[in-house]
Each structure stands twice: as C-alpha cells, then as structure tokens.
Amino acid sequence: MxxxxxxxxxxxxxxxxxxxxxxxxxxxxxxxxxxxxxxxxxxxxxxxxxxxxxxxxxxxxxxxxxxxxxxxxxxxxxxxxxxxxxxxxxxxxxxxxxxxxxxxxxxxxxxxxxxxxxxxxxxxxxxxxxxxxxxxxxxxxxxxxxxxxxxxxxxxxxxxxxxxxxxxxxxxxxxxxxxxxxxxxxxxxxxxxxxxxxxxxxxxxxxxxxxxxxxxxxxxxxxxxxxxxxxxxxxxxxxxxxxxxxxxxxxxxxxxxxxxxxxxxxxxxxxxxxxxxxxxxxxxxxxxxREGAWNTGWHHGRDFTQWTGSQLQKDALARLHAVSATFHRLREGAIAGEDHDPADWHALTEAQWRLLRAETSCNFYWGEEWVHRAHTDLDAVETALQPLLARPQPERSLPT
The missing domain is CATH 3.20.110.20 (7-stranded beta/alpha barrel)
Incomplete structure (x- = not known):
C-alpha cells in the first residue's frame, strides 16, 4: 500500500x-x-x-x-x-x-x-x-x-x-x-x-x-x-x-x-x-x-455570491472600481508630469492604502453589515485626492 x-x-x-x-x-x-x-x-x-x-x-x-x-x-x-x-x-x-x-x-x-x-x-x-x-x-x-x-x-x-x-x-x-x-x-x-x-x-x-x-x-x-x-x-x-x-x-x-x-x-x-x-x-x-471561491456558510462559492449577492454589495464594488480608476489616473498623471511636490505624493500614498483597505473581503462578506467600512475608506480616498482633482487636468490629445 x-x-x-x-x-x-x-x-x-x-x-x-x-x-x-x-x-x-x-x-x-x-x-x-x-x-x-x-x-x-x-x-x-x-x-x-x-x-x-x-x-x-x-x-x-x-x-x-x-x-x-x-x-x-x-x-x-x-x-x-x-x-x-x-x-x-x-x-x-x-x-x-x-x-x-x-x-x-x-x-x-x-x-x-x-x-x-x-x-x-x-x-x-x-x-x-x-x-x-x-x-x-x-x-x-x-x-x-x-x-x-x-x-x-x-x-x-x-x-x-x-x-x-x-x-x-x-x-x-x-x-x-x-x-x-x-x-x-x-x-x-x-x-x-x-x-x-x-x-x-x-x-x-x-x-x-x-x-x-x-x-x-x-x-x-x-x-x-x-x-x-x-x-x-x-x-x-x-x-x-x-x-x-x-x-x-x-x-x-x-x-x-x-x-x-x-x-x-x-x-x-x-x-x-x-x-x-x-x-x-x-x-x-x-x-x-472556473471562476469561483471556496464554500462559506450556506454559500457554494460559485459566482462569488457571498460578496455580490445584494444591491448594496454591488453598489459598493462599483464605487470601488470608479474610485480606483480616478486614483490611478491621477497617479499616472503625476508620474508622467514629473510631479515632485511632496504634498501630492503624500496625498497619493494616503489614498492608495485606503483604497486597498477598502477592498478587504470582509467588507463585502457579512451581508450588508460591513459595507459601510468600504465606503468609509473610499470617502477618505476621495478626500485625500481632492487637492489633485481641483487642479486643471492636462488635455489629452485625440489619437489620429
């Protein structure tokens, strides 16, 4: 044997x-x-x-x-x-x-x-x-x-x-x-x-x-x-x-x-x-x-139902993606523009860890009980980025 x-x-x-x-x-x-x-x-x-x-x-x-x-x-x-x-x-x-x-x-x-x-x-x-x-x-x-x-x-x-x-x-x-x-x-x-x-x-x-x-x-x-x-x-x-x-x-x-x-x-x-x-x-x-997760409680793990089952969960995930897109657009702009202002990079650093923390699985798992935690961190991201958002953004040339 x-x-x-x-x-x-x-x-x-x-x-x-x-x-x-x-x-x-x-x-x-x-x-x-x-x-x-x-x-x-x-x-x-x-x-x-x-x-x-x-x-x-x-x-x-x-x-x-x-x-x-x-x-x-x-x-x-x-x-x-x-x-x-x-x-x-x-x-x-x-x-x-x-x-x-x-x-x-x-x-x-x-x-x-x-x-x-x-x-x-x-x-x-x-x-x-x-x-x-x-x-x-x-x-x-x-x-x-x-x-x-x-x-x-x-x-x-x-x-x-x-x-x-x-x-x-x-x-x-x-x-x-x-x-x-x-x-x-x-x-x-x-x-x-x-x-x-x-x-x-x-x-x-x-x-x-x-x-x-x-x-x-x-x-x-x-x-x-x-x-x-x-x-x-x-x-x-x-x-x-x-x-x-x-x-x-x-x-x-x-x-x-x-x-x-x-x-x-x-x-x-x-x-x-x-x-x-x-x-x-x-x-x-x-x-x-196939795309999926492990089973938790009464959930089988397919389609990530545990984290996407309610409208509040879906809305929070949609906002997370939107805020993330804004953050990365501003950071890429700072890099491309060779921004050396310490205040800008402090704001981007603060925004980044708050954004990543908003993505914690637990924020979306407990039904709707912890969804507010994701929003709290996303609020902090938007607050940190506000000075950068308030500035005129460079125009992007259209592709020819």
Missing part, C-alpha cells in the same frame, strides 16, 4: 483593527484567537520529523502581530514577537503568499491586484527572513485564470484552488483530478494548481477524529496508481474546533497530534509540504479552473 500524502493548509486573517476592537469589547474572544495562533507552533514542537503545516497570514494580521503597541498590550496573553519568530521554522511551517488586505482578487480592479501582492511580500520578507514564497493562497480561495500571469510574475510556483471549480483539459479519473498537482495556463503563463478537497476540508473545519479521517483517505484514494496528495484547507482560528483551549478537545491536541504520532509510527498518512511533493512526484496533467 502506497503512502498517502496530506497537505494541511490554514488561513489566518483578521480584518484591520478587529483584534484591538475585540480586546476592548470581547476580550475572551480575542484571547481565544491569539491562543489559536500560539497553539500552532507549540503543537509542532518536537515533531520536526513529521509535522508539516502551510500557513497563510494576511497582511493586516501581520501588521497587527508585529505592532509594538499591540505586542505590549497582549504581552502576558501571547508573546507575539516570539510567535512570529517561531513561525519562521521552515522544518515544520511553509508560509504561503497572499494579498495584503485579503481581497477577493477577481472582484477588485486589475490594476490593484499587483499592489496587494507586492505589499504583502514586502512585509512578509522582512518578518520571515526569506526572499521566496513558493505557494500562493488566494484570499477566500477566490480565483480566476487571468490571475496566472500575475502570480507567475510574482514568483509563485503553485496556487491553491477549490475542487468544485477544477475541470480537466484531457480526460482523467476523479482521484487523479483531485489528488494530483496540475498545470493551468493563461496565455503564455502557467502555474501549478493544488486542489483542495472540499468535503474533507468541511470535516476539518467542523471537527473530526483521526480514525475517521484515516479511513476516509484510504477509501477515497483506493484506486490511485500513484502516491496521492490530499489537501485540506480551512481557517485556522475560527470555530470552536480551533479555538477550544481544553487539552484533547481541539484540532491540534485531539486530531493532529494523533496524525503525527501515527506517521511517526509508520502509518500510511504522511504530512507533507506541497513543494516537497512536487519535487518528488512532479506534475502530470493540465486543468482549467
């Missing part, structure tokens, strides 16, 4: 200012979240031979955890500086790249996507002391094929996508499609696609015993004539399964500890890094990925 390789992927994200808000208004929930983060490296200590976890940390979460003021405030609950240091351990943790403000990338203006990727890499390279991140986690697993050139240009080797949106270019069996890496192409660009098993990920999110998981993997991969890669992806700090602080009653001490012990004892399921699997087993086929 062949080895079954398991890639565990956890998404860690907090909206801007959320942990600070919870500390003021619901301190126990803030502690649960911080303990969930701190539990990750602690659970892997002493298991460097078998422990393998992929983590995606949004830029806003990294911004909070690395803030001296925040670190001082929560010291005694969690030592955030030590936590960030422990997450650098490449024997047990592979850090995945993502978008800084956690946007659903296919929903935001094309011209803003690169800024999210570059901004995240800027802070992550500093905090994790490395220049290269092999894998990319699309926030909310929101993916479209047109992202491939951007991800390749940013240096990513593979991207995580949800199983419900993957279809083969050439015929292949169900287990081949789900449990092997594939190539996806857009124009001349290509990237390796790693398929998240939606059913097993749902179980990981809600809670499961190792015995059930082991049996399920054996049955699902029974007809594989290759060593399969089974990938499960969920949030890593939401829900009682990850937040429970009782020993033996959470994901790490009830489930993953037994998985590591079984792997150390010669069990069939072996935790693995995706990069290591690709190096050893390669990539064998091509797929297309």
């Amino acid at each position: 062949s080895t079954i390789h398991h890639a565990l992927v956890l998404n860690l994200h907090q909206p801007p200012g959320n942990l600070e808000f919870l500390l003021d208004h619901n301190p126990w929930e803030a502690k649960e979240i911080l303990y969930a983060y701190d539990r990750i490296p602690r659970s892997l200590w002493g298991y460097e031979d078998v422990g393998r976890v992929h983590l995606s940390l949004s830029g806003t979460l990294l911004e909070t955890l690395s803030s001296p003021e925040f670190q001082q405030r929560v010291y005694g609950m969690v030592d955030c500086g030590s936590l960030l240091w422990q997450l650098q351990n490449q024997s047990i943790i592979e850090i995945l790249g993502t978008g800084y403000y956690h946007p659903v990338l296919p929903l935001i203006p094309v011209v803003d996507r690169e800024d999210h990727l570059h901004r995240w890499q800027g802070v992550a390279k500093h905090l994790f002391w490395r220049e290269q991140f092999n894998g990319f986690w699309p926030p909310e697993m929101g993916f479209s094929m047109e992202l491939i050139p951007l991800l390749q240009q940013a240096g990513y080797r593979y991207v995580l996508v949800d199983s419900e949106h993957v279809e083969p270019v050439s015929p292949m069996r169900w287990e081949e499609l789900r449990y092997r890496p594939h190539i996806a192409r857009h124009g001349d660009a290509e990237i390796v696609v790693i398929v998240r098993d939606r059913d097993l990920s749902d179980a990981q999110e809600s809670g499961m015993e190792f015995g059930w998981f082991e049996n399920e993997l054996i049955e699902r991969t029974r007809w594989c004539d290759f060593e399969p890669l089974v990938t499960t992806c969920t949030d890593g700090e939401n829900g009682g399964w990850f937040r429970n602080t009782t020993e033996g009653s959470n994901f790490w001490t009830c489930f993953y500890l037994e998985l590591m012990n079984q792997a150390r004892g010669g069990g069939r399921i072996r935790p693995t890094f995706i990069s290591d699997y690709i190096e050893r087993h390669g990539v064998h086929s091509e797929v297309r990925v």
Whole structure:
C-alpha cells in the first residue's frame, strides 16, 4: 500500500483593527484567537520529523502581530514577537503568499491586484527572513485564470484552488483530478494548481477524529496508481474546533497530534509540504479552473455570491472600481508630469492604502453589515485626492 500524502493548509486573517476592537469589547474572544495562533507552533514542537503545516497570514494580521503597541498590550496573553519568530521554522511551517488586505482578487480592479501582492511580500520578507514564497493562497480561495500571469510574475510556483471549480483539459479519473498537482495556463503563463478537497476540508473545519479521517483517505484514494496528495484547507482560528483551549478537545491536541504520532509510527498518512511533493512526484496533467471561491456558510462559492449577492454589495464594488480608476489616473498623471511636490505624493500614498483597505473581503462578506467600512475608506480616498482633482487636468490629445 502506497503512502498517502496530506497537505494541511490554514488561513489566518483578521480584518484591520478587529483584534484591538475585540480586546476592548470581547476580550475572551480575542484571547481565544491569539491562543489559536500560539497553539500552532507549540503543537509542532518536537515533531520536526513529521509535522508539516502551510500557513497563510494576511497582511493586516501581520501588521497587527508585529505592532509594538499591540505586542505590549497582549504581552502576558501571547508573546507575539516570539510567535512570529517561531513561525519562521521552515522544518515544520511553509508560509504561503497572499494579498495584503485579503481581497477577493477577481472582484477588485486589475490594476490593484499587483499592489496587494507586492505589499504583502514586502512585509512578509522582512518578518520571515526569506526572499521566496513558493505557494500562493488566494484570499477566500477566490480565483480566476487571468490571475496566472500575475502570480507567475510574482514568483509563485503553485496556487491553491477549490475542487468544485477544477475541470480537466484531457480526460482523467476523479482521484487523479483531485489528488494530483496540475498545470493551468493563461496565455503564455502557467502555474501549478493544488486542489483542495472540499468535503474533507468541511470535516476539518467542523471537527473530526483521526480514525475517521484515516479511513476516509484510504477509501477515497483506493484506486490511485500513484502516491496521492490530499489537501485540506480551512481557517485556522475560527470555530470552536480551533479555538477550544481544553487539552484533547481541539484540532491540534485531539486530531493532529494523533496524525503525527501515527506517521511517526509508520502509518500510511504522511504530512507533507506541497513543494516537497512536487519535487518528488512532479506534475502530470493540465486543468482549467472556473471562476469561483471556496464554500462559506450556506454559500457554494460559485459566482462569488457571498460578496455580490445584494444591491448594496454591488453598489459598493462599483464605487470601488470608479474610485480606483480616478486614483490611478491621477497617479499616472503625476508620474508622467514629473510631479515632485511632496504634498501630492503624500496625498497619493494616503489614498492608495485606503483604497486597498477598502477592498478587504470582509467588507463585502457579512451581508450588508460591513459595507459601510468600504465606503468609509473610499470617502477618505476621495478626500485625500481632492487637492489633485481641483487642479486643471492636462488635455489629452485625440489619437489620429
């Protein structure tokens, strides 16, 4: 019987200012979240031979955890500086790249996507002391094929996508499609696609015993004539399964500890890094990925319904695109006109980060509850740009 390789992927994200808000208004929930983060490296200590976890940390979460003021405030609950240091351990943790403000990338203006990727890499390279991140986690697993050139240009080797949106270019069996890496192409660009098993990920999110998981993997991969890669992806700090602080009653001490012990004892399921699997087993086929996201709550992830379902959400997204177009027109004009006025560039810098923050997925996810947050930041963008907008704009000559 062949080895079954398991890639565990956890998404860690907090909206801007959320942990600070919870500390003021619901301190126990803030502690649960911080303990969930701190539990990750602690659970892997002493298991460097078998422990393998992929983590995606949004830029806003990294911004909070690395803030001296925040670190001082929560010291005694969690030592955030030590936590960030422990997450650098490449024997047990592979850090995945993502978008800084956690946007659903296919929903935001094309011209803003690169800024999210570059901004995240800027802070992550500093905090994790490395220049290269092999894998990319699309926030909310929101993916479209047109992202491939951007991800390749940013240096990513593979991207995580949800199983419900993957279809083969050439015929292949169900287990081949789900449990092997594939190539996806857009124009001349290509990237390796790693398929998240939606059913097993749902179980990981809600809670499961190792015995059930082991049996399920054996049955699902029974007809594989290759060593399969089974990938499960969920949030890593939401829900009682990850937040429970009782020993033996959470994901790490009830489930993953037994998985590591079984792997150390010669069990069939072996935790693995995706990069290591690709190096050893390669990539064998091509797929297309339909536009979509992962499933959340009662939503299936198709058509990005979670973020575009109401008219208020649609209106906010439309305004976001309009404000973004204005910002980029003014910035390009400043560059072309060789504007050296510090006040202008201060205004453009202020407008840019507010624009990117307005694109945070959470602003659009909670029905209509947080849409006002996007508008607040877009108001700030327009205020910052007002001095530039008030000036006469150079006329553009018509093409002949």
